[in-house]
Amino acid sequence: MEADRPPFEDLYGEYLGRIYAYVRAQVGAAADAEDITAQVFMNAYQAYARFEARNTTPSAWLYRIARNATLDHFRAHGRRERLRRTVEHQRVIEEDPAEQAEERIQYRSLLAQVAKLPERQRDVITLRHSGLSFDEVGKLMRCSEDAAKMLYHRALKALRESVAKEGV
Amino acid sequence: MSQPPDDTEDLALQALQRQLDDAFETTRPRPGFEDELWLRVQQSRPPQRRVVDALAAFFQGITEVPAVPLAAVAAVLVVLIGVGIFAYSGIGRGGGAGGGAYLSAGQSAPRNGELAPGTFGRVPTPVFGSGTKATAPQADTVAGAYLGPAQYTWAGALDVTVTSAPVFRYFEPSANSADQFASALGAVLRGRPAGFLGAYDASGYTLKVRGTVQTPPSSPAFFIFSSLTMPPIEAAGAGPQDVADIFLAQHSLVPQWAYTIAVDAGADPVKVRYQRQFEAPGYGTAFLVDFNGERYGLEVDLSGGNRPVLASGLLPLSLDVANYRIIAPSDAIQSAIASGASSSSATPAPAVKLTKAELVYVLVPAGDHSFYEPAYLFSGTLQMNGTTLTKRVLVPAVDPSQRKP
Numbered sequence: 166m167e168a169d170r171p172p173f174e175d176l177y178g179e180y181l182g183r184i185y186a187y188v189r190a191q192v193g194a195a196a197d198a199e200d201i202t203a204q205v206f207m208n209a210y211q212a213y214a215r216f217e218a219r220n221t222t223p224s225a226w227l228y229r230i231a232r233n234a235t236l237d238h239f240r241a242h243g244r245r246e247r248l249r250r251t252v253e254h255q256r257v258i259e260e261d262p263a264e265q266a267e268e269r270i271q272y273r274s275l276l277a278q279v280a281k282l283p284e285r286q287r288d289v290i291t292l293r294h295s296g297l298s299f300d301e302v303g304k305l306m307r308c309s310e311d312a313a314k315m316l317y318h319r320a321l322k323a324l325r326e327s328v329a330k331e332g333v
Numbered sequence: 334m335s336q337p338p339d340d341t342e343d344l345a346l347q348a349l350q351r352q353l354d355d356a357f358e359t360t361r362p363r364p365g366f367e368d369e370l371w372l373r374v375q376q377s378r379p380p381q382r383r384v385v386d387a388l389a390a391f392f393q394g395i396t397e398v399p400a401v402p403l404a405a406v407a408a409v410l411v412v413l414i415g416v417g418i419f420a421y422s423g424i425g426r427g428g429g430a431g432g433g434a435y436l437s438a439g440q441s442a443p444r445n446g447e448l449a450p451g452t453f454g455r456v457p458t459p460v461f462g463s464g465t466k467a468t469a470p471q472a473d474t475v476a477g478a479y480l481g482p483a484q485y486t487w488a489g490a491l492d493v494t495v496t497s498a499p500v501f502r503y504f505e506p507s508a509n510s511a512d513q514f515a516s517a518l519g520a521v522l523r524g525r526p527a528g529f530l531g532a533y534d535a536s537g538y539t540l541k542v543r544g545t546v547q548t549p550p551s552s553p554a555f556f557i558f559s560s561l562t563m564p565p566i567e568a569a570g571a572g573p574q575d576v577a578d579i580f581l582a583q584h585s586l587v588p589q590w591a592y593t594i595a596v597d598a599g600a601d602p603v604k605v606r607y608q609r610q611f612e613a614p615g616y617g618t619a620f621l622v623d624f625n626g627e628r629y630g631l632e633v634d635l636s637g638g639n640r641p642v643l644a645s646g647l648l649p650l651s652l653d654v655a656n657y658r659i660i661a662p663s664d665a666i667q668s669a670i671a672s673g674a675s676s677s678s679a680t681p682a683p684a685v686k687l688t689k690a691e692l693v694y695v696l697v698p699a700g701d702h703s704f705y706e707p708a709y710l711f712s713g714t715l716q717m718n719g720t721t722l723t724k725r726v727l728v729p730a731v732d733p734s735q736r737k738p
Contacts, residue, residue: 177371177374178524179524181362181367181370182360182361182362182367182526183357185360185361185362185366186356186357186358186360186361187357189360190356190357190360195362195363198362199362199363199366202362202370203370203373206370206374207373207374210374273360275352275353275356276356276360279353290353291357294350294353294354294356294357295357296357296527321346321349321350322346324349324353325345325346325349328349
């Protein structure tokens with residue numbers, strides 16, 4: 166029943182920015198992140214009637230959709246292209262100086278390093294820092310909570326080494 | 334300093350986690366994307382669903398007509414907004430430089446009498462980013478500044494005759510104080526994204542307010558991002574500084590602290606910087622600098638010379654003040670030279686002749702309250718790959734006996 170779940174508008178307001186950040190950390194480029202985020206919320210809106218709050222939290226449900234959309238993106242565009250764009254820090258939408266200004270105070274370089282991590286390390290970092298519990302991360306990544314914690318710790322160390330090497 | 338390896342690694346990982354939290358919390362889509370996408374989502378509904386939703390919204394509107402007379406609600410709102418503005422009286426009322434409105438509140442009325450001069454206790458020691466620790470000097474240049482290690486000699490004059498200087502303290506701003514700041518600007522709370530005290534919408538721009546950032550140390554700040562609908566400021570014959578002044582006056586954001594203005598017109602957007610200064614009795618004014626020695630305060634970025642795209646600056650805060658003994662210039666010079674890289678290092682660091690020095694202020698975060706403490710800023714130039722770079726060295730000025738190690 167609809168009473169079991171919050172209005173979709175609330176979900177949209179609360180999670181749009183967080184989902185965008187998650188996707189952005191995965192794909193690196195702002196334009197791709199916008200496209201994928203748009204797809205996530207269009208899909209979520211269409212599927213919201215079937216969402217059952219007693220089975221999962223809205224955030225875990227949304228992040229599952231976002232994760233699938235990101236994987237679809239990689240399948241469609243290929244990892245090589247993703248890496249190229251990440252390395253080159255390519256940005257497609259550059260027309261708004263205010264946007265550029267806002268970008269400056271964001272941690273673009275750090276997220277670019279996250280985007281270069283191997284897939285599972287990237288996954289665990291982005292899901293965890295998007296606010297999901299290790300239990301939720303484990304369920305999404307089809308592993309136990311403890312395995313998610315270990316994977317996260319290893320990923321964090323790998324990221325630290327990568328950051329030190331790149332001088333971010 | 335001398336952490337065991339495991340502790341050092343844990344601290345480094347914790348710092349990285351905090352950076353990741355900040356990165357995820359502050360990475361957001363461009364302004365306007367949220368509305369554009371919401372429109373697309375709405376348009377994706379089947380037509381019959383749209384009719385049902387519209388009817389539902391209509392009937393919900395009828396059932397939610399307030400029982401309290403609208404005039405009474407308006408009166409309460411007027412009182413609340415008025416109280417907010419009054420409580421935040423430090424927010425710009427126009428006017429020019431100087432004044433020190435935020436400062437005066439703290440100086441004349443120390444909080445509950447607990448802040449008699451000199452009694453903040455031992456203040457925390459600042460941490461600087463001057464690259465004095467031995468690391469490879471690669472890619473250590475930012476905007477004409479060299480941040481890597483160097484060996485120093487001194488060939489200047491440091492004219493500081495005072496033996497004490499004020500230390501300023503502020504208490505960490507709350508979400509409530511950020512809301513008051515925003516409401517005084519006419520901005521409405523949109524949400525509280527993690528990493529920020531609040532995000533707000535106003536006519537023509539969005540506003541974000543942030544508290545103190547521990548690492549790297551950054552002062553509580555506001556960020557105004559103008560939307561594409563914000564019109565340029567048309568003023569015949571006005572230069573960037575005039576345009577920035579007009580913009581700040583229009584939004585009651587003219588700094589109430591002392592400042593000097595620096596205009597960087599070398600690129601688009603043009604940056605107009607209001608560099609904050611603190612008054613150090615007996616010395617004069619001392620600039621506020623970041624952990625790399627760069628001056629800061631408030632900045633207005635102008636695209637095309639007259640369209641404000643970003644205004645970011647120090648969040649107005651009430652400061653308490655206490656006097657602290659400072660080290661002698663000769664001791665500061667010795668500390669600056671001693672902070673240089675070892676000459677026996679495998680990769681010799683470049684030699685820099687420090688020729689200028691001044692008293693400045695730096696932020697020292699300390700949890701629920703933070704400090705602006707005096708420091709000595711030394712600078713000199715060096716040549717690297719045919720480019721002249723500036724090297725800055727910061728030395729804490731508060732006497733070590735009055736600082737926590």
